[in-house]
Amino acid sequence: MRTGIATVCLSGTLKEKMQACAIAGFDGIEIFEQDLVTSPLSPEDVRKMAADLGLGLDLYQPFRDFDSVSEDLLQENLRRADAKFKLMSRLGMDTILVCTNVGTATIDDDDLRAGQLSRLAELAGNHGVKVAYEALAWGKYVNDYEHAHRLVDTVDHPNLGTCLDSFHILSRDWDTAPIEAIKPEKIFFVQVADAPKLSMDVLSWSRHYRVFPGEGQFELAKFMGHVARAGYSGPVSLEVFNDVFRQSDVERTAVDAMRSLIWLEEQSAKWLEANAASLAAGAAGGDSLANAAGRRRYPMELATLPKVAEPAGFNFAEVKTDEPAQLETLLGQLGFEFDGRHRTKDVQLWSMGQARVIINEQAPSHSEPAIAALGFDVDSPVIASARAQQLKAPVVPRKVQADEEVFQGIAAPDSTEIFLCQGSPDGTAAWTHEFGQPSEFGEGLEHPSVGAQAVIDHVNAVIDHVNLAQPWQHFDEAVLFYTSALALEPQPFAEVPSPSGLVRSQVMQTSDRAVRLVLNLAPVLQQEPGQQGNGARKSYQEHIAFAVDDLVATARAAQERGLEFLRIPANYYEDLDARFALEPAFLATLKELNLLYDRDASGEFLHFYTATVGSVFFEMVERRGNYDGYGAPNAPVRHAVQYDSLHAHHVQR
Structure with missing residues (x-):
């Protein structure tokens, strides 16, 4: 053609x-x-x-x-x-x-x-x-x-x-x-x-x-x-x-x-x-x-690309920072286990069930935590990478030594690095053997515990979805990138109100929902007092959401470890009661633990958010029945609370 x-x-x-x-x-x-x-x-x-x-x-x-x-x-x-x-x-x-x-x-x-x-x-x-x-x-x-x-x-x-x-x-x-x-x-x-x-x-x-x-x-x-x-x-x-x-x-x-x-x-x-x-x-x-x-021949030659299946799931999420202390504390409070440091790179591995988070400390000085990379399980990383490169995706170089996993990496339009990993039926990852045990490689790093009750629980968890903020000029480019290179299907976009304006939200997902990627177009860039140009902070942060089987139990355990939840206003729970007529004891539990709730004809959705560290926060979710959304009615509440928190931070400074 x-x-x-x-x-x-x-x-x-x-x-x-x-x-x-x-x-x-x-x-x-x-x-x-x-x-x-x-x-x-x-x-x-x-x-x-x-x-x-x-x-x-x-x-x-x-x-x-x-x-x-x-x-x-x-x-x-x-x-x-x-x-x-x-x-x-x-x-x-x-x-x-x-x-x-x-x-x-x-x-x-x-x-x-x-x-x-x-x-x-x-x-x-x-x-x-x-x-x-x-x-x-x-x-x-x-x-x-x-x-x-x-x-x-x-x-x-x-x-x-x-x-x-x-x-x-x-x-x-x-x-x-x-x-x-x-x-x-x-x-x-x-x-x-x-x-x-x-x-x-x-x-x-x-x-x-x-x-x-x-x-x-x-x-x-x-x-x-x-x-x-x-x-x-x-x-x-x-x-x-x-x-x-x-x-x-x-x-x-x-x-x-x-x-x-x-x-x-x-x-x-x-x-x-x-x-x-x-x-x-x-x-x-x-x-x-x-x-x-x-009766006609088709003289137009239509080339095809290497065929790839959609990703089978998330392999890992990576957050980069040169000051990891707050991030380590937050993951520990959520219930993640520290699995050690990499034997040749300055990175840490934390896991909860099949949910894996890498903390990459190879960042410029004074770099606050930010999502830097995502790993996806695919049938053939080499073929998937070849397809992405034919679609003009830049290759991400990665140094490896003997006996280390060779990841195929490409760069997304927002500079997030995408690594194509060899999937495994049981959800394990072969590259985790490159990380040593905490006793060998984690000197000086302890779990952020509070007394004997803060023992890390073994919870079955997976990465449910990842929410990435997109620069305004590259939003449409990102939709095409994830559609063409990763075979994700775009869903109808939505607009969510926030104190800074409307946030356009575009869900990209696999047919079986094993991978859910939410792209958000932030309305503005806000600046902290005294900052100019490149010092601007994103007005819309990014987050990683983890799915668990029992959110209430997970939240109580995190509360015992001292987790700082995103504080949800009492007005929200009054409105929740008016909409759903929830059982009083259940409503009281939601309010006590700062949990949010949604329900539709297919099922129920419970979730909570952590405070933000740098531009990153975490979400824990529980899907009951066949609920397939993201708690959209709760998004304006989250935006408003985060906006207030950011404003209070500015005033204090």
Whole structure:
């Protein structure tokens, strides 16, 4: 598949955009007119630079408001088109995008439109230019790709074809199956964009909220499957209008864009394979559309990636800090056992059942605790790593010595290191033998106990979910990364109110819920008094949640060890009683231990939070029945309490 991207997708100058596209590995680009108009580069300079970078110049765009006009205005439009065709000759480009008229159309007459498009095609032919006619979803008279193509067919000129844009088609819920009936030589160009499903006017939706494939909710694989069945073999190019992308690092955005096309290529190949039987059945049944598609070959080559299964579970979570004392105390109070230090690295291992936490002390000076890495159990770490690297994931180097586990590591968009570990049926991890016993390697490190009652209990626990805060400019990138590289499925996102504003929350999970990753977009960055720039603290912290069988017993034991719980206000429990009419003794237990509660038709959910250390806190949960959520009604309470705690900390300082 020939890959392309419109320069409008990216930040920076035209030169910077072209360089970033070449670095990301694109075959070609669409030049957005404004990028050229504002560039100091001459058309000849742009042409030479593209050749030097190995980039094709695939499309010049957009040419607006041409058809459905009076004769006087048509003459002006033809003069304008002639100037653009001459400019394209200097650029060495042969295809222009002409959009259906939005602003100046006054005559709703298909015969008139066809005649005007015929005159444009004739002029374009004199310059060796092809016109790709595109139906804008908000076009005044033509907003349907089938309508636009009927006009192309009526004109029947070799220099006039159609441009298929996934956003304009899918935002209006147009059926994509008729694409297969379009002759491949009349499809001049294909543009793709994804988008979240939003209830708003289509123009605003298009101009601000498009995202790269895999970052939204459109059925793009189905769209591309129909395009492939039609016999199209030209460029598949991204055209994404997004305010965030146009403010973000240009090279990073270009790589994210390329990743999205690689992912889309694989998904489209899967769709074609999955729907091959239905196509054959339709053809056998005499369906004209299926017959037409079935007779064609698919000249578009759709590459696939190494196939991997979704992760089987969390292997470990790693927190990095050069001042581990508070973290050690907190884990001990929760009931984790200290399993010793690594024999060659300055890291500790703590465990509770199958839940493992690594404290990495190899951090810069004065580094407060922060989640640094996650380990996932996968069938084949090497194959999974190869797939991630083909999806442009950066490799994380890791030094190992003899008889040490060789982890395959990649970096997530928020810089969290992702390690792909060899899973085991019983949930054990082979690498734990690299850690010595506390008596040998833990000199000076004692369990934070309070009297004889603070003996560490052996509790069956697993990592239930991990909550990661995402930088605002990389949120959509993270969704695509975890979808494509780790085969996690994004769930419908939610927005949770907090004292700092709305927090967008996106759950990524495996089909069996063995891995649940919650990505949160913090509303703002807050600064402590006297801090500037990079000294800002995240207004939304990150946390690791552990599931246990008996949360009340776990909380009582932690309380005896001196754990500082997140203090839940009494108003919460009054509201809880009003909503659920809980048994008084149970409600009293919840209040005594600062436990939170939720219930739905499938089951119940109990959980509590610790105080925050650095940017990290922990959550302990118990799922009863088939409860599948995260206690969403309780999230605003947690946000408010943490906000108050942070504010009180600032005042004291």
